[in-house]
Amino acid sequence: MKPFPVLLPLLWLGQPVSASAEAPPLQLAAEHAPHHNPADYLVSEKLDGVRAYWNGHRLISRGGHVFAAPDWFVAGFPATPLDGELWLGRGRFDALSAAVRRLEPVAREWRAIRFMVFDLPASTLPFEGRLAALQSLFREVNTPYLHLLEQHRVADAAALAARLDKVTAEGGEGLMLRHRRGRYVPGRNQELLKLKHFQDAEATVLAVLPGQGKYAGMMGALLVETPDGRRFKLGTGFSDDERSHPPLPGVVVTYRYRGETTTGLPRFASFWRIRDDMP
Structure with a gap:
C-alpha cells in the first residue's frame, strides 16, 4: 500500500445526503457538573444515534442535509417540528450511519430504524x-x-449515578438531563446536559500522518484541530480498516478523552467516529 504523505492539503469531502436545507435551530447539550441538582431535571438515555430534525415535511440533519427517508417511513409523522434521533439500537451506530446516508434508501434498512423524539422545538413552554x-x-x-x-425523575446524585451505571452496563452511551423548567434555546443550552463516564468532543482533520512498524503503509495518526484552534495528534481508537481508509482532511471527527492537560489538550484522546451529522 502506498504510504500516506506527511501532510495532505485541506479539502472538504462532505456531500449532501440527498439535498441541502438550512441547518435547523437545534439546541446542544452542555456537560453535567456536580453542582447541578438532579431533582431539577428529567433524565433519559443518551442514544447512540444520528441527530435529526423533523420540520413537518422532511427529516434534516444537524448540518442541514436532508435524509433520503422513504415516503412510507415519514407518512404518519405530524406536521409540527420534532427534535430527536434516528436510532437502530444500542451499539449499532455504524450500520445506522451507513443506512441514513445512502442517496437511495434501502427499504429493509429503514424498516428497522426508529425516529426517537425527545423535544418539541417550536414550543415556548x-x-x-x-x-x-x-x-x-x-x-x-x-x-x-x-x-x-x-x-424519568431522579431524586439525587446517588440515584443519577446508579441510573448511569445501569444504562452503561446495558450498552448505552450515557444520560441526558433536561431541566424541568428549561426553555428550548437553539445553540449550547446550559439547561440541557449530557452525562457519561467519558468526555467527548469534535475536531477537524488537518492531515493524515503515516504509520510505522506494524502500521507501515497505513495511517499512524491524524493531525486534528479543535474549534478553538488547538492542534494535537489522534493516534488511538482506530481499527485496521479505519487505518487503511482514514478520515481525510476536512472531515470532522469525534474523539473520547478524560480531562485536559495543563495546556488545555485532551488527556488520553482516542478516535471514536466521524461526527454523527456528517454525510
Whole structure:
C-alpha cells in the first residue's frame, strides 16, 4: 500500500445526503457538573444515534442535509417540528450511519430504524410542558417508526449515578438531563446536559500522518484541530480498516478523552467516529 504523505492539503469531502436545507435551530447539550441538582431535571438515555430534525415535511440533519427517508417511513409523522434521533439500537451506530446516508434508501434498512423524539422545538413552554404536549400528540400518532423517548425523575446524585451505571452496563452511551423548567434555546443550552463516564468532543482533520512498524503503509495518526484552534495528534481508537481508509482532511471527527492537560489538550484522546451529522 502506498504510504500516506506527511501532510495532505485541506479539502472538504462532505456531500449532501440527498439535498441541502438550512441547518435547523437545534439546541446542544452542555456537560453535567456536580453542582447541578438532579431533582431539577428529567433524565433519559443518551442514544447512540444520528441527530435529526423533523420540520413537518422532511427529516434534516444537524448540518442541514436532508435524509433520503422513504415516503412510507415519514407518512404518519405530524406536521409540527420534532427534535430527536434516528436510532437502530444500542451499539449499532455504524450500520445506522451507513443506512441514513445512502442517496437511495434501502427499504429493509429503514424498516428497522426508529425516529426517537425527545423535544418539541417550536414550543415556548418549559420542558415539562413540552413533554406533556408531546405525550398528547403521540396519543394521536399511528406509525411504528416514531417513538417518544422515555423521561424519568431522579431524586439525587446517588440515584443519577446508579441510573448511569445501569444504562452503561446495558450498552448505552450515557444520560441526558433536561431541566424541568428549561426553555428550548437553539445553540449550547446550559439547561440541557449530557452525562457519561467519558468526555467527548469534535475536531477537524488537518492531515493524515503515516504509520510505522506494524502500521507501515497505513495511517499512524491524524493531525486534528479543535474549534478553538488547538492542534494535537489522534493516534488511538482506530481499527485496521479505519487505518487503511482514514478520515481525510476536512472531515470532522469525534474523539473520547478524560480531562485536559495543563495546556488545555485532551488527556488520553482516542478516535471514536466521524461526527454523527456528517454525510
